[in-house]
Amino acid sequence: MTRVSRRALLGGLLTTPLLASCTGTTTPPLPLAAGEPGGFYVEFGELLASALAAAGLPAAVVNTGGSVDNIERLRDGTAALGLVLTDIALAARNGDEPFGVPVPLRAIGRVYENYMQLVVRAEDPAVSAADLAGRPVSLGAVGSGAAVFGDRLLAAVGIAADVTRRPLRDAVTALESGSTDALLWSGGVPTPALAELAARRPVRLLPLAEHLPQLRSRHGDVYGAVTVPADAYGPAAPVPTVGVANLLVCTSALPPATAGAVARTLVAAAPDLVPESALGTQYLDQRSLIGTGAIPLHPGAVAAYRELHG
Template sequence: MSGPSRRAFLRGLLAAPLVAGCTGGSAGPLVLAAGEPGGFYVEFGELLAEALGAAGVPAAVVNTGGSVENIQQLRDGAAAIGLALTDIALAARNGEDPFGGPVPLLALGRVYENYMQLVVRAEDPATSTADLAGRPVSLGAVGSGAAVFGDRLLATAGIAADVTHRPLRDAVAALEAGTADALLWSGGVPTPALAELAARRPMRLLPLAEHLPALRARHGEVYGPVTVPADAYGPAAPVPTVGVANLLICTAALPDETAAAVARTLVTAAPALVPESAVGTQYLDQRSLIGTGEVPLHPGAAAAYRELHG
């Protein structure tokens, strides 16, 4: 489907009553809590909504601050499915901050890899996280997984910075204007808003892989080593950073047949669910969809995967 027709399709869905996502009924589209405009969550969410619609499950994408807000929307019944980083999903299931109590999330599949991207202007002298001590840094939007990871990163590294939490596009504007010296983003590679920034002015990423041992010691093995490919944002060498798997999640309120339909779509439409701009290691691999770790699969999704793969 072309860009204009895809947008028209989604506008039509968003104009309809968003009821099915709350009730599990058929009065409206399935509500998918995605993320910020300019980020990979929204791109992926729109592709998934299109594929679900083609499979007979109308779906509507809503913009949010990211993982934390998505989980809150699922908990409160405002959305039926959503995207979340594995570390944030586990924090929710365990009732850790910022959730204030356990949220019994289930997974529909492990969909792709998120890359932690710490961005500075190309001319900035910083070469590591430690060089940002005392400086103005935007650590993700309120309600995002990047905000939680950013706090964990600075605590693990023993660094104090002048921290703000801005939406991605505001953080990009602050970096360009010089009111922020760095921004942290968690998403696919390349993230559209960061690619747009790189096209306007030189920028680069700081390596984060050095913090992996300490992060894993404190927070478990949800974090792993990944590399942002060379030239992802213009001429640059590969950058070793921290990755965390991204899950498509729901609660037990999602009917089994709906969960099964989503799982089947993830498998059968997998090639169409990776944005064309993506150059990094994206999951959406039929073998890894079921690898949701400590977040159990929804029974309907598990049944569909068994039916498809034995």
């Protein structure tokens, strides 16, 4: 029996945009690169995969390290779709670090707002990111958008810290045990793993919006001001932080018919694509879906949106 690589399998899939129902055969599910267990990427990805399957286009959610990892999988052909922070997508398209060479990304749509969440134990004396100078902090998993943002944040604040790179679950354990003083997470609100932590012991978020001028001067207007709602993780006031839009992306190798089918599903299934726990701002309407900025829409998605709304 001949072994088929994941890349060869996906290559065959990308040449067949939809299920070949008329011949009685099916194609493998589209690999959807999502994120870490316990995060919003996976929650959203699972909802989207269910909606795509209902529309006749099966998809399989793949757990990953996050935005950087997802783009690498798109580049090497082991994913067909990926959830990516806009700042990381721009870095990839421009060939900036950590990618080295440009990645020809195309967007299917802008799907929701991502919240940068810098979490400390409730009794910690820190009141701002600057108070973490020299202290142990976990700035996202290897391959995540949070890891890239964490480095940018420290540079903007002008401090050095004792940085580790931990997946979310490991970072939560480290914060709870006291082996790290803060963790940075990039995701929806409330993030389930953080809500579970807050239910066991009090935590709070440090404000990050005060660093927006420095971040925007260095990296452009991909970063904006958002507010984590009051009581998102237990009794607390609203916290001003940094938001980044999330994109559902692919490469130009995705057939137009497939890209169009995904775009139509985003519009048709929008009410079913927001996890019940989510308090943060959600997009998923025609006007915001097409607002992908410098990342161009896939031609198949453009055709689908025009077909739906002219």
